[in-house]
Amino acid sequence: MNEYAKINDIKIVYQLEGEEVMEQKGLHVAVVGATGAVGQQMIQTLEKRNFPIAKLSLLSSERSAGKKVMFKGEEIEVQAAKPESFEGVHIALFSAGGAVSKQLAPEAVKRGAIVVDNTSAFRMDENVPLVVPEVNEADLHWHKGIIANPNCSTIQMVVALEPIRQAFGLKRVIVSTYQAVSGAGAQAVEELKTQTARMLNGEEVTPEILPVKSDRKHYPIAFNAIPQIDKFQDNGFTFEEMKMINETKKIMHMPELEVAATCVRIPVMTGHSESVYIEIEKEGVGVDELKSLLKEAPGVVLQDDPSEQLYPMPLYATGENDVFVGRIRKDLDRDTAFHLWIVSDNLLKGAAWNSVQIAESLLKLGFVKA
């Protein structure tokens, strides 16, 4: 907790809803989308990390307002998010969909908050840094109030690829994903559970959520694989695939990097897996060099020992903040090509933990002051 040393000197004055003015040490943090799958993980992560919070505002849609959520042993009532909700807020973590972010993030910034936005609303905005702290924490220096949290499937990949890029150069990435249902929200997880139980009982299923709730057709995810995540673009790629392609280039500051993605949903609740092919610049690099590098890389846990059947799996990555990498092999035909298997909890490093980590970086770098 050394990085929080400076927070002890911060004194914050804020006004409770309609009550007297209080003075207390710590920050006023808001979580927008507090009742969603990612919002819940954000709240738990803030608690686990002992983030220096003086006040926590839990915000949501009108529909979810009034619900109670536990934080550090206290019940907090969820409020409907409105522009005024951000008065006095230092850091606002948004995860309530792109439309909400587009409407309310500027309102939060106007009121002095720094927004860490987990939606795709601002990710490709050239005025908004897109940050994975292990990769490009320095981009926080040019933020203008909003910082975008990348797409879950992008984050875990760049955490594993950045140390390789730094050491050996990176030319090309081809990724096929095995994405968990929780990436589509809590409703989708319920659909997976219900469908699975019904199929095991030989009953009919009526898919309503996946692959994309707002799209026209829905397919069963139980005992199936659906090669569609988010809607299709005119070029035949899905938005999810284009997010991985474009966000990777932006985060790594490599517009010239060749990236291709095929994104697939599988019947896993939590934990995205990725089969990643890369080509590096440097010739003659051995698998052991790559392993040594990743063993020491920030945010990465190397799980790679075929003789012990050790490799990453989503079931075991669930609840962990790290990015797990294994199955590292040199391509049998090309000296500068490698294959990796990258797994991480899509709700944590892919969303909540990366957002809280950005908030921690903002503190460390002195961007948040009372």
Place this chain on the structure above:
Amino acid sequence: MNEYAKINDIKIVYQLEGEEVMEQKGLHVAVVGATGAVGQQMIQTLEKRNFPIAKLSLLSSERSAGKKVMFKGEEIEVQAAKPESFEGVHIALFSAGGAVSKQLAPEAVKRGAIVVDNTSAFRMDENVPLVVPEVNEADLHWHKGIIANPNCSTIQMVVALEPIRQAFGLKRVIVSTYQAVSGAGAQAVEELKTQTARMLNGEEVTPEILPVKSDRKHYPIAFNAIPQIDKFQDNGFTFEEMKMINETKKIMHMPELEVAATCVRIPVMTGHSESVYIEIEKEGVGVDELKSLLKEAPGVVLQDDPSEQLYPMPLYATGENDVFVGRIRKDLDRDTAFHLWIVSDNLLKGAAWNSVQIAESLLKLGFVKA
């Protein structure tokens, strides 16, 4: 059924176990491994295709002998396989594991049978053709009694790639698989079902079969993805991955083809899916040309219309003989590179149907005579 015209002239004389000599039109076919997941599909496929069978011998291990299996409305008792079981057999379909094939396939050949072997025992033997009829039916001409049926994940891929190779040349293949549990046998499917039910009820699970029954460690497959199919080789690739690499080159007669594979088991009962990246020789080929080509390709069903959310999925490929191809996209950086999503029933085209199809080719080409 025109291709069977010539079979009508075949008269077969064979002896029923200890009974009088009978004369009847049709072939004596043996299925070895008759009680297994693939064996069952072989029997059903022989029936569905109305394969010209005069006698069907169902063979198995001592353990499964005595079981009764239905074929064309009649109950057939499964016998323990032994060398003498193949007396008078014209075609023997083997799917009882590599050890059984190594021991009994030569015995069957010695007795005049042609063996179609669905195990990996003889696949890379240079004296044994490895056949996918849509791709290399002509290799049947040099068979010496044993014909190998390729690995399930290889078959569906080469069916989709062969027409592309013929039209535009093929230089490179990188595949990531999403493989169904039935590829590991009926016991593995039971494990998936039981584990899934227990996990939904919040109960503990004790994996015993997957990823590889005879390997030391076992992991849950329910709501998980396991990046290990078959055991590991010293080079860090699994045997399954090396099968895809080596068999693809052999079937396509392209030792120079660059192939890389990452094989992953997912909680799907039946139907393997594959995310496949290819590089072709010809420049300037459009996605529409690739689609038109695959639309007409033998054994292939094109399912590719993003505007209708049409793409292949394993749940819908189950029970079908075809190979379904969709999500065809040109790489965004390279003119000669494409991405495809290939799905097929691993027990049918991946095993039973391809074996029966080889038997049909043997008939058509006149290799089987009474």
